[in-house]
Amino acid sequence: MKKTIIIRENRIDEAANALKEGKLVVFPTETVYGLGANAFDEEAVKNIFIAKGRPSDNPLIVHIANINQLKDLTGEIPEYAQSLIDAFWPGPLTLVMKKSDLVPEIITGGLDTVAIRMPSHPVALKLIKLSGVPIAAPSANISGRPSPTSEIHVVEDLSGRVDYILLAGDTSVGLESTVLDISGAIPQILRPGYITYEDIHEIIGQLKYDLHLTDKNITPKSPGMKYKHYSPKAKVIIVEGKYSRQKMTSMIDDYAEQGIKVGIMGTDELLKGFSGVVCCSLGDAKKISEVGNRLFRCLRDLDQQKVDVILAESFNREGLGVAIMNRLEKAAGYHIINSEEDMQ
Ligand code: TXA
Ligand code: MG
Numbered sequence: 001m002k003k004t005i006i007i008r009e010n011r012i013d014e015a016a017n018a019l020k021e022g023k024l025v026v027f028p029t030e031t032v033y034g035l036g037a038n039a040f041d042e043e044a045v046k047n048i049f050i051a052k053g054r055p056s057d058n059p060l061i062v063h064i065a066n067i068n069q070l071k072d073l074t075g076e077i078p079e080y081a082q083s084l085i086d087a088f089w090p091g092p093l094t095l096v097m098k099k100s101d102l103v104p105e106i107i108t109g110g111l112d113t114v115a116i117r118m119p120s121h122p123v124a125l126k127l128i129k130l131s132g133v134p135i136a137a138p139s140a141n142i143s144g145r146p147s148p149t150s151e152i153h154v155v156e157d158l159s160g161r162v163d164y165i166l167l168a169g170d171t172s173v174g175l176e177s178t179v180l181d182i183s184g185a186i187p188q189i190l191r192p193g194y195i196t197y198e199d200i201h202e203i204i205g206q207l208k209y210d211l212h213l214t215d216k217n218i219t220p221k222s223p224g225m226k227y228k229h230y231s232p233k234a235k236v237i238i239v240e241g242k243y244s245r246q247k248m249t250s251m252i253d254d255y256a257e258q259g260i261k262v263g264i265m266g267t268d269e270l271l272k273g274f275s276g277v278v279c280c281s282l283g284d285a286k287k288i289s290e291v292g293n294r295l296f297r298c299l300r301d302l303d304q305q306k307v308d309v310i311l312a313e314s315f316n317r318e319g320l321g322v323a324i325m326n327r328l329e330k331a332a333g334y335h336i337i338n339s340e341e342d343m344q
Helices: 009-020 042-052 067-073 081-088 122-131 151-158 197-204 244-257 288-304 321-331
Strands: 005-007 025-027 034-038 061-063 093-098 113-117 164-166 178-181 188-191 235-240 262-266 278-281 309-313 336-338
Touching (some): 009 025, 025 122, 067 113, 081 093, 081 197, 151 164, 151 288, 235 244, 244 309, 262 288, 278 288
Parallel strands (some): 025 164, 093 178, 262 278
Antiparallel strands (some): 025 034, 093 113, 178 188
């Protein structure tokens, strides 16, 4: 066990110095908390993988605070990258580009590309600036668990495993960044996120999804997408279709008979029909960004309430719904029940 020092922004200098010295610092971003180390310090980066229990072939995102840092890290940058940078940085878009020789192999898992993003959270930007180096950072969860979006969840996972945890409340986006590969002929979304297909399409036109996002049998191009992910301890089942509420009610009854404790995760509209069941609200059904913001928090909160099974509402796979359903399907191990098939 390491001694972890938990601080807030007023002690950000300490955290920046720790990064310079090769230590591990957990810090907030607008998407989820990140587990950072100096990207040029191989030993420090190695320790990220140990602290998270992360497979070493899963490459890391490098976080920068200004455009000069981008030039150090990349080889060739396609011309249209500038319009993406102008439109979305700082913000939740990660760009995968050809890497420069300065980027250690441990960051890229041996790939010839590197993933880079400039976060918009003011504390993240300040920390990177003060440290003076690009910061490699995966999400600050134990590998396989939902990414932490609140203080209690980040402390729960990484206290005793890192040198510093810099806290700044809940993150605002709640889902990890969109990962866009611009190293090939046609830009490809490797991981859907807050910046949607439509948002990117508006800026650059030509664009596609990595095939694995539409066909589960295809190996994802982004190594991290192939691992089991976002999993709470409870079993998650997605219930979709127009009879979801009725289906969930009958499932709750069946589980109750077997002594299995159920939690429901859905928007207020769905939840108002349930009483005497543990529920976690994903907010207003009309505000899809609220659903994204609360998704990981709910998975972890329901775990804390020691439910055995989580029944989750399903969302339209359009706009931000693509990223929400991507995370939810992984959390559920693709276990989806269509309420219309057996409730008619
Ligand atoms: O919002 C976020 O992106 C958060 C915050 C902390 O910035 N970070 C994050 O990192 O989600 P992580 O390590 O949990 O996810 C990084 C994803 C993984 O799926 C990884 O495989 C992919 O990015 N990735 C990293 N480098 C890559 C590369 N060179 N080529 C393809 N995919 C890459
Ligand atoms: Mg992650």
